[in-house]
Amino acid sequence: MTDSVSDGTPHLRRSVGPTQLALYALGSMVGSGIYGLIGKAAGEAGSAVWLSFLAALVAALLTSLSYASLGSRYPRAGGAAYVTDRAFGIPVLSFTIGLALVASGLTSVATQSKIFAAIVADLAGWEASSPNIIAVGFLLILSGIVFRGIRESMWVNVVCTLMEVSGLLLVIASGLSYWGTIDYFEIPPERADLGLGVVVLQASVLAFFAFIGFEDAVNVAEECKDPERAIPFGLIVATLAAAALYVAVSITAVSVVPWRELAAAPSPLTAVLEKSAPSIPSELMTLIALFSVANTALVNYVTASRLIYGMSGQGLLPSFIGRVHKTRRTPHIAIAALLALLLLLVVAGQIADLAAATVLLLLVIFIAVNAALVVLKRRPGEASGRFEIPIALPILGIAVCSLLLITRLASADWRAPALAATLLACILALYAILRLTKASQR
DSSP, X not given: OOSBOTTOOBOOOOOBOHHHHHXXXXXXXXXXXXXXXXXXXXXXXXXXXXXXXXXXXXXXXXXXXXXXXXXXXXXXXXXXXXXXXXXXXXXXXXXXXXXXXHHHHHHHHHHHHHHHHHHHHHHHTOOTTHHHXXXXXXXXXXXXXXXXXXXXXXXXXXXXXXXXXXXXXXXXHHHGGGTTSSOTTOOOGGGGGXXXXXXXXXXXXXXXXXXXXXXXXXXXXXXXXXXXXXXXXXXXXXXXXXXXXXXXXXXXXXXXXXXXXXXXXXXXXXXXXXXXXXTSOTHHHHHHHHHHHHHHHHXXXXXXXXXXXXXXXXXXXXXXXXXXXXXXXXXXXXXXXXXXXXXXXXXXXXXXXXXXXXXXXXXXXXXXXXXHHHHHHHSTTOOOOSSOOOXXXXXHHHHHHHHHHHHHHHHSOTHHHHHHHHHHHHHXXXXXXXXXXXXXXX
């Protein structure tokens, strides 16, 4: 595997090892997970919230294993867009999946940049008009890191991930003495008629999104030294490590702070630390939150740029947008295009509804990825990878993700599904325009 082909065309640089990839995936999961979801999940499941994270682990592990197997078979940037194209050979499907993932990454980066700016402005005591300026500055710095190179992005990710995990370990350590002091199977009384199992499963739908990070790992496959081994190792280690942290943190949180108070707290883990370790400044968790937010934005920015690069290589997007910088070995045109879109999103605001819509699309994408693995495993002559799983697992993954999607649709208001449908319509319109443009140039 080389960084450039014989004609001198630059390719992405291979510099990522298995441990870095595991930290990369873990940073993506933790950054968008437990820090923001623990309070909401406790509100739904009460003190039994830890069971919801265990149930979510089972659901997440099915799709994680499918991504791991596909990554060992086809270590290509483009992730879901590439494997669905290989499995089904329907360009419009692959194009839609790829751009839906890009849209999800964009909304995540834009959301995190606004959160980052709000935290910084609050800490510094700046005026309400400052956050947009801070958010723009944050995006410019972020794009500079992503452009600079995958090595630099990975090192920033490692630092941020270690800070995130340290924050969770601090919460666990400070609250260990509270373990065993409550009933860990208590659910909200108003939901008691549903039973423990149903309540836990309903809350696990929310907890499932704390494990999302599969696509992020697969999309840097062309920058891994040994992707066939690194991707399965990184994904499985990250998923299991995240689960262990989530369960321990959720047990600690409800042990220290009653679940009703935890659900109402603006910053649940800060509330836990204030009670279990009052001598530790509350600003410390705020600082760790900054690292968490920055890491989530960084990982999603890298993923979106590699998706565009991969789709360009597949012929799904114009070839020029996937060009790689000769010196930095990064897809610089894709990075610049994403920056322009991100700046528009941040200035325009109203990102929350778009984020809710892309969450629905992610579940559809996970269904498609599991289905792609089933098709590819059944196809005669299709080469196996270094990490294979029984065909029953992706089939179960389809069933679980379908159930989560139905549950999510039933619990969401009409705006998220409507916006998701609108986003899909826009993607299909762009596909038609690109096809017509390509046809007219022949």
